[in-house]
Amino acid sequence: MNGQLPFARGFLVSAERDEAVPLKFNGTYIGANHGAFFGVALPVGPAVSIGSEWTDQKGAGFRVVSLEKGIATFISSEHSLSGSWKFKTVVDGDLTEVGGGAKLSSKGQSRAQIYPSVRRVSISVRSDKHQSLAEEFKAVSKVSVDEVYDVLSPTKERSVMARVSVAYVFQGNGTTIQTTVRAVQDLHGFSLAGAQIYPLNASGTDLLQRVESGEQLSSWTAVGRTGVALRIATKQHSASQRIEMVSFQFGHSAVVRGAALNGKPLPLVERIDVSAVHKQYLMAIEGGAGGFSGNLRAGDVVTVSAYRSYWTGKEPPASAF
Known part of the structure; x- marks a missing residue:
């Protein structure tokens, strides 16, 4: 427990939930x-799958890298030379699935970390x-x-x-x-x-x-x-x-x-x-x-x-x- 409670076995000094340095x-x-802070999280429907590719209204490419509890994390294509780690972190307008035509609203988007x-x-x-x-x-x-x-x-x-x-x-x-x-x-x-x-x-x-x-x-x-x-x-x-x-x-x-x-x-x-x-x-x-x-x-x-x-x-x- 984390409260001010003395027990026969002692008092919890520190929970140590997070002590490794990135x-x-x-x-x-x-x-x-920590994951690389280059992702965009969006609420999505059940039809979205990990690995699917999308483009926003300015033509930038995005890929779904994780999906959990109705929230998908996207990462854009690199916006410079490969390995530059320059990514677009804002989706402009709706996303359109590559090869599928499905659309996703970008409302409610937020920055996200990329895992694993x-x-x-x-x-x-x-x-x-x-x-x-x-x-x-x-x-x-x-x-x-x-x-x-x-x-x-x-x-x-x-x-x-x-x-x-x-x-x-x-x-x-x-x-x-x-x-x-x-x-x-x-x-x-x-x-x-x-x-x-x-x-x-x-x-x-x-x-x-x-x-x-x-x-x-x-x-x-x-x-x-x-x-x-x-x-x-x-x-x-x-x-x-x-x-x-x-x-x-x-x-x-x-x-x-x-x-x-x-x-x-x-x-x-x-x-x-x-x-x-x-x-x-x-x-x-x-x-x-x-x-x-x-x-x-x-x-x-x-x-x-x-x-x-x-x-x-x-x-x-x-x-x-």
Whole structure:
């Protein structure tokens, strides 16, 4: 449960529903749970099928890529060279089915993400003794979770753009995160956060956030239930959040420790982004920072290391960073 209810087994500190960081390249966030933001969603009737092709009143081509609960997601043909990822994201007028003549109204259209955006390659869970975990419970000093997935192009070919490997090591209240991205094709405008902090369970109290030495949120600040997205300059590469109730005082911190391109260290981005729903993204790599152009060539490998930890009290201990 998410409420302020002490149980014999403890209090839910964080639901951790969304803590994997996406990549950003070719003009969109993609990977983790993000799809390329180039789609158009429309309410449709039962005659529409996945893969069917349509044109709008200006002659732009669209294809149905997914269909769920009466809502179809369309993606247009590329409006430049193949692989440019330049798509039309607004349908002009009615859509007419290619080869069929059926028509669809574009009323009620909205921007949508294109799924699936990834293809899982492997996932493994191991204990400190490098053994797969069994069904029975055993005390171990650490648990390692390794996931590998391919990021897919939103185009019809669904070609692999990059391979992402994320290695988590859970030990006590801390987690090390090692993210590796190998470009399979050229990627433009590449950026990557090293870690994300999902908002703590703050039912019944204020969620307090802080960006260490940030131009904003430099001291503990109650962020409320709604907010605006922030891009906060800082040289510390770390952020925290906490709650305080009569019986509970705890927090969560994260820090980006390093980044490299093809084995050569890169200066870290001096910025932390906070979303409107208070997720904290600790930026690591971005074009224009530290001499990085923002473009990856096929075969380039980016690595980022980060650390997250939970703690009790009003201030994070030194070990949190």
